[in-house]
Amino acid sequence: MFPPIALLPGAISEIMASVARNGYLTLADRYGLMAATLDDSLSEIERSATNRLLRAVVRGKVKLVDGISALYF
Numbered sequence: 001m002f003p004p005i006a007l008l009p010g011a012i013s014e015i016m017a018s019v020a021r022n023g024y025l026t027l028a029d030r031y032g033l034m035a036a037t038l039d040d041s042l043s044e045i046e047r048s049a050t051n052r053l054l055r056a057v058v059r060g061k062v063k064l065v066d067g068i069s070a071l072y073f
Contacts, residue, residue: 005035005038005039006035006039007032007035007042008032011032011035012032012036012042012049012050015053016049016053019062023062023063024062024063024064024065025057025062025064025065026067026068026069027068028068028069033050033053033054
């Protein structure tokens with residue numbers, strides 16, 4: 001059995017701010033988005049923000065980096 005995946009409070013807004021500032025998603029950000037997609041208790045605003053981020057990645061407007069934190073870049 002897998003451990004439960006829990007989203008930290010305020011994580012979506014932090015990820016959005018980080019992407020707006022840096023233009024890329026780190027590995028930690030991607031795990032946060034994975035937790036968000038599996039969380040049934042997201043508000044409509046958080047769900048919409050998550051969808052916007054994922055669409056931006058698909059369109060190539062946001063890059064994916066393999067680093068865990070933005071501090072390394």
